[in-house]
Amino acid sequence: MSSTTNLDYKNASLKGTITVPGDKSISHRSVMFGSIAQGKTTVSGFLLGEDCLSTIDCFRKLGVDIHVEGTNVTILSPGMDNWEEPKEVLYTGNSGTTTRLMLGILSGSNIHTVMTGDASIGKRPMRRVTDPLRLMGAKIAGRENGQFTPLAIKGTKVKAIDYTMPVASAQVKSAILLAGLRAEGTTIVREKEVSRDHTERMLQQFGAKVEVKSGVVSFEGGQLLQATHVNVPGDISSAAFFLVAGAIVPESSIVMKNVGVNPTRAGIIEVLEKMGADLLIEVDDANAAEPTASLTIQTSKLKATTIEGDIIPRLIDEIPIIALLATQAEGTTIIRDAEELKVKETDRITAVVTELQKLGANIEATEDGMIIHGSTKLHGGNLQSYGDHRIGMMSAIAALISSSPIEIDDTDCIAVSYPTFFDDLKKLMKNS
């Protein structure tokens, strides 16, 4: 365990304006696409979270020149066909997105690489990616027949596939599409439930032609990406913590500017609205490559809801903080169809239920989600983050409404996606 944080936030209220850091999914992809394209790609609003820094580190090892200045990143790439074969293992840290998308990219490259990550990555399933990539002809070897890291990838000439996704996962879809860049023929990915579409949008931004029609993405191999500029919006998954805080902490009013509201990511907005939250959405430019909005949330009287089916991929990373929200809503909230939570940085069903029960919440785990009876007054306690950034941040927000202090083991992990989380929290508390 690294840092233990003791949070005594009694009678806090949150007021003011913040700008949450850049979107993690889009930041990863900006470096990946900028490294594939030959020439100079510039990125603004980049997330300096540990996961995205792992992506940068991997591409530097392939000979891509990447400069970081504040949240501006410049990528000078010789182009994918001229990458160097790295002498070292590529280390993907805690990042599932880096590991899985790199598998797709490296499969169609002309170099040999070995990839590994931290202990959490070592437990996360990779066959969901290595199986379709092997169908494309990829040469991947890994622990338990390609299920776990470390993974070795011998870049080769891959071929297109027509693949129906067995799980709703943007990481699997993206890995296949990125391998498809170098494949002969048309790669087709069919989704039953639409997952985040940042890869499809960014392929278009880099000049590729992609067709997306009712859950089917088709994409002709052999297209060259053109270096460009990427503007990364604020991360709605980070904003989610303050959307919930604003709704449940008494006498609060929070404005968040420049938040990405791509419809494939904005499930939390739909849920807040259904639960009766006082939320104002002012869209900046609906036609931007990734649309953004200002979000204003005020303390709200909340009612329970059911969250299931095709909304789940649109809010998968927000479920821990939505569970806390539901403890403050009148009635029974049911979350189902969310078994994917079991294979994130930790088993998020068990982690959320165990930690919220410690605070007195009336919450139970189910096979594919959780049931929460509200509203309950929460008390303090000693919580664990399990090294999972989203559990750590959910616990810190709980401390704002608990009747006594909350101690959290290992809050360092929050830097994975939101390194300035406590700065933003303090800023909002100071204004109250």
Ligand SMILES: O=C(O)C1=C[C@@H](OP(=O)(O)O)[C@@H](O)[C@H](O)C1
């Ligand atoms: O593609 C992405 O950037 C991501 C996809 C999601 O994972 P899955 O593809 O496993 O659902 C999400 O949980 C993760 O935080 C980021």
Ligand SMILES: C=C(OP(=O)(O)O)C(=O)O
């Ligand atoms: C699941 C997450 O990320 P990744 O899969 O990239 O580790 C997350 O950020 O909540």
